Amino acid sequence: MTTTDASSAVAVDPRLVERATAIRERELAVYAERTKGSQAATERARKVLPLGVPSSFQAYDPHPIVVRHASGPRMVDVDGNEYIDYDMGFGALFAGHMHPAVRRAVEAQLDDGTLFVTPAESNAVVAELLAERYGLPMWRFTNSGTEATMDAVRVARGATGRDKIVKVEGGYHGHHDELLISMKPSLDEAGPPDSPTPVPATAGITAGVLADTIVIPYNDPEALERALAGGDVAAFIVEPVMENIGICLPDDGYLEAVRDITSRHGTLLIFDEVKTGITAGFGGATGHYGVVPDLVTLAKSIGGGFPLGAFGGKQEYMDLITQGKVLHLGTYNGNPLVMAAAHATLSEACSAEATDEAIARNRRLTDACASIIADHDLPAHTVLFGAKGCVTWSRTRVRNYRDWKLSTTGELAFAQWIHGINRGILLPPGLDEQWLVSVMHDEAAAMRYADVFAEFADELTA
Template sequence: MSATDSTLSNDLTKRAHEITRRELALYVSRTQRSQAATERARKVMPMGVPSSFQAYDPHPIVVSRAQGSWMEDVDGNRYTDYDMGFGALFSGHCHPAVRSAIEAQLDNGTLFVTPCEANSEVAEMLGARYGLPMWRFTNSGTEATMDAIRVARGATGREKIVKVEGGYHGHHDEVMISMKPPLDLAGPADNPTPVPGTAGVTNAVLGDTIVIPYNDPEALERALRGGDVACFIVEPVMENIGICKPLPGYLEAVREITQRYGTLLVFDEVKTGITAGWGGATGALGVTPDLVALAKSIGGGLPLGAFGGKAEYMDQITSGRVVHLGTYNGNPLCMAAAKAVLAEVCTPEATDGCIDRNRELLAACDAIIDRAGLAAHAVQFGAKGCITWSANPVRNYRDYKNTDFDLAFAQWIHGINRGILLPPGLDEQWLISIMHSNADAMRYAAVFEEFVAELIA
């Protein structure tokens, strides 16, 4: 960085802090009822929220209702929702087709714990999208990745797994490791130290999880060389550090290396799933894994996960070697919602339409950044996008840690006060759903332009 660049960056940081201070005060004044609701909730729930991801300072907005592409909080503030349930609502809030499918199912019951015909209908639809023949249902992405890992261990008879640094795959022990490790504990960039992401992970589990950098095929090769790794679990495009794309050839190399060492390749498509394109990231990027884990948007707002794969691996369940269980698995209510999402709402044409609207939004954001000469860029994958506050693309977790979080937070808090609801963690991305109109999508760009104007004023 030259002396001029560094002065410029210091000025922007100073300006971002000023904006943040002002906007935090405004946020508190316009979310008084959310504050009161959170104070009440803190007396009965740790942090006052049902999942720790929902907590942020000074308090989260507490929501009273949502429809289509908007949400309203208990103070009556309206937001265009770009968070969309951490990307779980590609079909929008209560899409009419999903709603009527759920309502129709209510007349016929919500839980049978014996199969319903919709189980195979939904499994067939997922099979058509992902080119993988056999499926089982779960209630969340966490269960989907947990069960996929168990199948991989059963199929290979091996215990170790490999994951990438900065990757999030749900909240079971094996993968609650090195999700966002502090750099002083994380070891060298090319050979990261596995760091537990929570208390309660045993040393035995820690010892079975190998952590490597994303976009580094040599590191994967080194990790698999011992022949004792059951699976490599990876998001084909990382969507918990903004949007981090594979470098050309990376996924192809991953496919070849895993095959060479008899290690199963598990794609975590909980987030990329049907939002990356009709066939998910698997279809969009043309590399087929052995097993895939899905959740979020396939359920249309109801809790549904699934994992599927090649018959030779899913046969572990058929033979009874690997046991997969769950009272709510494949319940008819979630199946009804999934059928509507997959067959009626998120069709190939509707999916492409969202991706096109998103492309326009990305182009508008990039033009704003270019005109202002900022060290930032917009990144798109399918119907999702984000602003990355660095000049260079993010290739892995360490690059992500080098982006400018002061600017990212100032943009987030500025946006929420103007009705732009983005995920709170700064590590997620926006989703343009089926129910976002073109005007809804472009509202983000208009507020972003206001923010940039203030930043460089």
């Protein structure tokens, strides 16, 4: 992960950039001094792991924090530094680190076994809980969000007999080939804004795969209409709220338009709720906006910290699996250990009441940050959705990837991040960072971010 991937064309008061640069340089030196154990651990890991990490998203400059312990909303690194965790596993830990209800359920299941490779009663129990939340009747389990989106696309292709899929520029839907395209492309390669050129995000994606993926801007129903006009698109997969570029909300009526357009063209609508999930509210973004897709994909927050994904949908499409027309396989799918964690997460740890409390706490945090921005006249704004929020370093609202790329300010964002992490505020670096207030963040833990942000704003504008 890079920390300076935004366009340098943003016009920002040069005095702010100069001050941010000074803060960055000072804080990088502090970071190096206080995280010597993490640096040593990373250097050791690089000898046996590419980049020294198990997932490339975990690599960042100058070196990642290496964690030894986590509990509730806090983590402790190998140097003994304590952090309030606002990353929360890229949103996977809405229940917090080892919520007592999740711990009890998992410990009880350990006595009965971890893997059966034959059904467990808990499979139906968890599927029923997801059906209640999302209003879709049939579900299958996977082990990650990548698997969930991959299988949902396969169901859509099986249902329609079509090959092509449409995705949004700047959207991330996992690391399988069909969707690892135009994730965060360089604008030199990305083509015109209203008809982006599909750009592979990695080597190893074949020309054939690239040809079957159409890329359009978010919040542009006319572009979707054009993409589907040929009648050859199996699915449009989209995050109802984009969370790969901070938090990017849909325009009023956009999701309703998407639902209408896909229905008219016989294209399945897939809502990727791997990131929004139950952090968006009891029924996810689907329930929040009241727009029902044909298929929905989940992961992260539903597992309570355990590796779990799921996809669900309307009966007519999920029945393709029942009929054997579409295969869905996996040795670890729905294993009883993660089912125990998910049951406790969905029914107890992240109940409707607990979810509402976390969202209310997040609103107070976001409002506090908005006040700090206004008081200091910072070139930034806040965005809130459910229990997640972010500071976006742009004066104007971001509606799509090009807005994010062209209007956000990397120098200020990185300075804020490195300043915060040295004061115990743990977030992933970069302009796409967002925080999650878990059900285990109390008021003091949630509001600590605002306190540190105020310190940064004071120094930046002194």
